[in-house]
Amino acid sequence: MTAVTNRPTNRIGLTSQDYQGGTTTLCAGCGHNSVTSQIIAACYDLSLDPRQVVKMSGIGCSSKTPAYFLGRSFGFNTLHGRMPSVTTGVTLANRTLLPIGISGDGDTGSIGFGQFKHMMRRNVSMVYIVENNGVYGLTKGQHSATADIGQDLKYAGINELPPIDICAEALAADCGFVARSFAGDAKQVRELLKAALCYEGTAVIDIISPCVTFNNQDASTKSYTYGKEHEERIQDITFIPSYSEVQVDYEPGTEQMVRLHDGPMIKLRKLARDYDATDRWQAMKLMEEARTANEFVTGLIYINEARATLPQMMNLSDTPLAYTEEALLRPSRDAFASVMSEF
C-alpha cells in the first residue's frame, strides 16, 4: 500500500493521499468539506488502517461525504435517518470494525431521531458526526429541527419552533462522549475526532457546519460569521496518542487529563470556565446555561467510558460473527439430537 512518492507517511506507511476519497460534489465553501478534510487528517494522524474503518451515513448533503474520504474503506450510504440501525447491525456482525457515521441535522434531529437515541442507549461503538447547519440543503432550504427560533429562510419563512439540541439529547441518552465543534475551527474538530475515534462506545460530535447556499446569513447561529464571532471553547483540547513518547506534562488545577481504555489521553486545558468534562450534571447544566444565554460553547462536553458497549453487553465472541467458521455456526449432532428429543 505504500506509495512511491516523497510524501510523508504515517506509522503504517500510508500518505495522507491514501486517506482521500472521491472529489466532493457539495457547494464550494460548504462546512461539510472542512469536516471531511479533518476526518482524513485525523485518520492519517492516528495511523488508522482504512480496512478497519467502515463509513456509514444516512441521506442528505452530509451523508454524501463518505464518498469523499477514505476511498480504501468499505462504506454504506443507507436510508434517511436509518444509519444508526444499519451501523448497529454492522458492529454486531463484525465487532472489530470502527464505524465513522456521518449524519446531518435533518437525518439525526428529525427522521432519524428515534434511531439516534436508541443507538446511544445501546452504546454502539462508533463515531457519530452530525454536520449541523439548521437547514435542508438537497431539498432546497427547509427549516430543520435544529433551526434557531426566528431563523428566516427565503422560501420556508420564519421558524417558530425551538431547536433540538443534539448534545443535550446525547447527554440525556447517557452517551459517554459528547462534543460540539465548529467546522471553522479545524484544530478543535481534528483533536475531537481523534479522541472520538479512540473512544470505546458511541461518540457524538455535533459540528456546526454552515450551509453557504441556504443558511449563511450573519444572524444565523449556523453561519460562518456567527461561529467565528461567538464560538467559546470550554477548553483547549489536545489528543495525546498512546504511542507518543513525549513526556506528558500537565498542570493540575488548570488542566485535566482523561485516559481512554487502550492508552491514549486527552488533555483539556481550562479556559474561562472551571469545567469538568467528566461530570454529567455539569455538562447538562452547561447546555442549559448556553441555551438560555444564547452562547455557542464548543469542546468536549462530556466523557465517561464506564458503560459497556453493545457487543460487550451481548457477550459476543471475539471472532467477528461474520467470520465465524461454519463448524461453530452449526450445533453439534449431540446438541441437536438432545433438542429434538424434547418433543
Next chain:
Amino acid sequence: MTIIDPAVQSSTYDSHTPIINDFTIVVATENGSGSQTANNALIRAIFKMGIPVSGKNLFPSNIQGLPTWYAIRVSKLGYTARREHSEILIAFNPRTSDEDLAKLPSGGVCIHPADLKFTTPRSDVVSYPVPVKEFLKELNPPQSLRDYIINMAYVGVLTELLGIDRGQIEEALMHHFNGKRKAVDMNLGMVDLAMNYVRANLPKQDPFRVAAMDATGGQILIDGNTAAGIGAVVAGVSVVAWYPITPSTSLVDAISDYAPKLRPAEDGKVNYAIIQAEDELAAAGIIVGAGWAGSRAMTATSGPGLSLMNEFGGLAYFAEVPIVIWDIMRMGPSTGLPTRVSQGDILSAYYLGHGDSRHVCLLPGSMQECFDFASVAFDLAEQLQTPVLVLSDLDLGMNNWMTKPFDYPTQPLQRGKVLHTESFETFLAEHNNQWGRYRDVDGDGIPYRTIPGNQHPRAAWLGRGTGHNESAMYSERNDDWKRNMDRLSQKHETARALVPAPIVDVKTGASVGIIAYGSSYDAVREARDYLRNHGVDSSSLRLRALPFNDDVTKFVADHDEVYVVELNQDSQMLQLLCSHVPALAGKLRAVNLCDGLPLTAEFVTNRILQHRGVVR
C-alpha cells in the same frame, strides 16, 4: 351451502354405532384462563396413542377475559385442516355457551359445569354436567392455581368418556411440567376426580371414542414458529433483530430458547446476537447492516411490521444485501385481527420496496418446511445476494402439527459468491485484474461480493441505494441504471431455477387442477378426497416459492380449470399467476376466503363444486 363432510352430513349420531377417531372437540374458555395446559395434555395424549390429531387455537387479541376456542381434531385418516363443525363442546365459558351450544350438530356432546344454565337447552344433544366447583372444594388447590386446575376437569371427563389412556395424560403432564411431580400430581388430582365422577354418575350416551392406532409413531408435535426458530439456529443465523408482533414473536422466542442449547457459549461468549429493536424500521436496518457485513441475519415480523420494512426491503434488493425476513401472516391492514390467520401479504411481500423490485418468497406448507426453509432462505439470500422473505402464517406458526423429527443437516451452508482476501486475489488473476461489485461475470445476474474485513486494498466499495455503475460508483447515467436493472431482472430469472419447486400431484386424466400454498393446502388435500367422492378427479400443485418456475406454467396448461385456493380477499396469488401465464389466465378461478379462520375442506369442496355448477 351444502355440507360435504360426511360425518356431519348424517346430522344425527346413533350412540350404538361407535364413531372412532373421527371427530372434533371444541374447548370454549376465557382467554388467559390457563386452558392451554389442558388442551396440550389432551392433544399429546391422543397423539401418543398413535392417533392423528391436530389443534387449532382460535384466540382473541387480549390478555385476559375474551372468549377463546381451541379445536382438537381427531382424524384416523390424518386430516388436519379445520372443520366447519365440532361434535363435542367443552362449554367452560358462560359468556359464549349459548352460542356454542347452538352450533353443535344434532347428536353432539356438551360437557359443561353443572351450575351453567343454557338459555335454550337442546334435547338433541347429549349433555354431561360436571360439578367442577365441588371438585375444587375437595381438591382445594392454592388460590393462584385454581383457574388452571379447573380446566383439568374437562381433561378428566374426556379421558373417561372417550377412552383416552390416563397414563398418556400423566406422561403429557410430566412433559409439560418438565417432570415436576408436585405440579403434575395436583393436575392429575383433578383429572382423577373428574374421571371417577363420570364413571359413577354419567353413563356413556354418545358414540365418540378414541382407540389406539399406529399412525403417529416416530412423529413429534411442534408448531411452525418453533420449527423455524430451531431451523434458523441450525442454519447458522448470527444476527436476529426484531420487534414484538403477534404472531411472529414466538419464532424469536424459539431462537432465544434454543440457541443457548444448540450453540452453547464458549468462555461465556456466544456467536449469535439477538436484539430487540425499537421498531421494525430499526429491526430491518440492523439485519441489513449485519447482512452487508457478511453475517447471516434475519428478522421475524407480521404484516404491519413488514410494511415498516418496505424501504429497507427496496434498499437491500437494490444494494444486493442478503437478509431473511420471516413474515408470519395475520389479518391486516393496520392492527387488523392480529390473532387470526391470513395469507394477505403475498403481493406486498413479493413487491416489497419502491421502484421495481420482485423478491424471492418462500412458502412453507409443513413443519418440515418451516424447519428446512430456515436454511434454504439463508442459502438463497447469500447465493442471490438479495432479501428472501419466508411467508408463513399464524396457523402454521402458532398451532401444533404432527411431523417427522427433523434431521441433522447434511449440506454445507451456501455462502454464495463472497470473495475474501485470498480468493479476491485469485479472482483478479483469473479475470484480467478486473473486479466490480456489480459486474455480471457469470451471466447469471449475480455479481461477486466482498465484505468489510477483506484486507485486499481494492476490495472496498461504498454501498448505496442511489444509482450506481458496475463498480459501485455513484452514477446517474441512464445506461448504467438500465444495465443494472436488467441484471437484477436476470438475477430474478436465475432465482426461478434455484427456489424450491412446487409439489405437483397429477391425477391422470383429471381436467381440474388445484393450486394452493402454505397452510391453505391442508384443506385442499382433504377436499380432493371429497371431490373424488363427488366424481371430480383433481390434480394439485402446492407452491413453495416465488418466483414461479416452469412447472407452474405446465400445470396450468395441462388442466382445463385451475382453482387457486388462498386465504385472502383479493386472490393475491391468482393475480400473480395471471401475470405469469397471461395467455392461460382464463383457466384460473379463485377459491378464496378472508374471515380470519383457517380454511376448511368443506369450503374448498363447495366452492369448486359451485364453480362447476354441481351445487349452488
